[in-house]
Amino acid sequence: GQQLNQSPQSMFIQEGEDVSMNCTSSSIFNTWLWYKQDPGEGPVLLIALYKAGELTSNGRLTAQFGITRKDSFLNISASIPSDVGIYFCAGHSTSGTYKYIFGTGTRLKVLA
Amino acid sequence: DTEVTQTPKHLVMGMTNKKSLKCEQHMGHRAMYWYKQKAKKPPELMFVYSYEKLSINESVPSRFSPECPNSSLLNLHLHALQPEDSALYLCASSQGLLGDTQYFGPGTRLTVL
Numbered sequence: 001g002q003q004l005n006q007s008p009q010s011m012f013i014q015e016g017e018d019v020s021m022n023c024t025s026s027s028i029f030n031t032w033l034w035y036k037q038d039p040g041e042g043p044v045l046l047i048a049l050y051k052a053g054e055l056t057s058n059g060r061l062t063a064q065f066g067i068t069r070k071d072s073f074l075n076i077s078a079s080i081p082s083d084v085g086i087y088f089c090a091g092h093s094t095s096g097t098y099k100y101i102f103g104t105g106t107r108l109k110v111l112a
Numbered sequence: 113d114t115e116v117t118q119t120p121k122h123l124v125m126g127m128t129n130k131k132s133l134k135c136e137q138h139m140g141h142r143a144m145y146w147y148k149q150k151a152k153k154p155p156e157l158m159f160v161y162s163y164e165k166l167s168i169n170e171s172v173p174s175r176f177s178p179e180c181p182n183s184s185l186l187n188l189h190l191h192a193l194q195p196e197d198s199a200l201y202l203c204a205s206s207q208g209l210l211g212d213t214q215y216f217g218p219g220t221r222l223t224v225l
Contacts (some may be wrong), residue, residue: 003154031211042118042202042216043155050211088154092211098143098168100214102154 006089006103014111019076021106023089031092032072033100034063036085043088047074079110115139116217118203124223127193133220135186135203143167143209144186146178147202149219155202161186162209193224 006023013019023032031050035043047058049065049072056063060077072089089103116137125131135144143162147155160168161180175197177189186203200219206212 031213033213035216040200040219040221042116042200042219045213045215048213086152090214098160098162098209099157105152105154107152 004103010107029091033090118217133188137205141205145204
């Protein structure tokens with residue numbers, strides 16, 4: 001099915017470093033969601049964005065809804081070992097379908 | 113409370129077996145979803161129920177049969193599955209459709225022998 005371009009695909013970082021990842025689309029979206037998934041578990045919602053330009057924080061996480069409505073960014077500050085996992089973005093198009101389009105995922109590994 | 117529960121956590125079945133996956137939410141959400149997820153891939157939508165009626169079937173083979181007995185429950189009946197159907201099956205719910213935030217359950221790890 002249709003997928004969003006999410007980058008980077010994977011990253012290894014040192015504990016304490018900041019992390020940035022993003023999703024881009026050729027379509028305009030009206031909602032962006034960011035999830036974290038641990039192995040064998042379901043995705044856990046981190047942040048939901050509903051408005052172009054919106055900047056929302058959840059603890060050390062900050063996400064932004066791009067002004068063009070075609071992209072979104074997730075930043076993690078001062079990473080810790082439990083930040084390890086796969087991060088997915090999901091976007092909902094203004095075309096009126098019921099489907100969320102998922103990004104391909106960013107696999108994050110934190111080195112202590 | 114934003115909890116979606118799924119049972120069982122793990123399921124192993126043969127290709128001739130019939131089994132069911134169950135999902136429950138008590139958030140008053142009126143839309144519920146089944147997704148299939150293969151390793152290292154994003155979730156793939158299978159079915160969408162809205163107000164207990166099937167709204168979307170993403171061309172899923174008939175060996176997967178969804179059922180929504182009431183607004184809180186969603187089942188996925190499995191029959192004559194193939195080994196390639198082994199995956200993590202995720203249930204999700206949202207207040208409504210059209211961009212409402214989706215909350216996922218923990219998933220059922222299915223292995224078909």
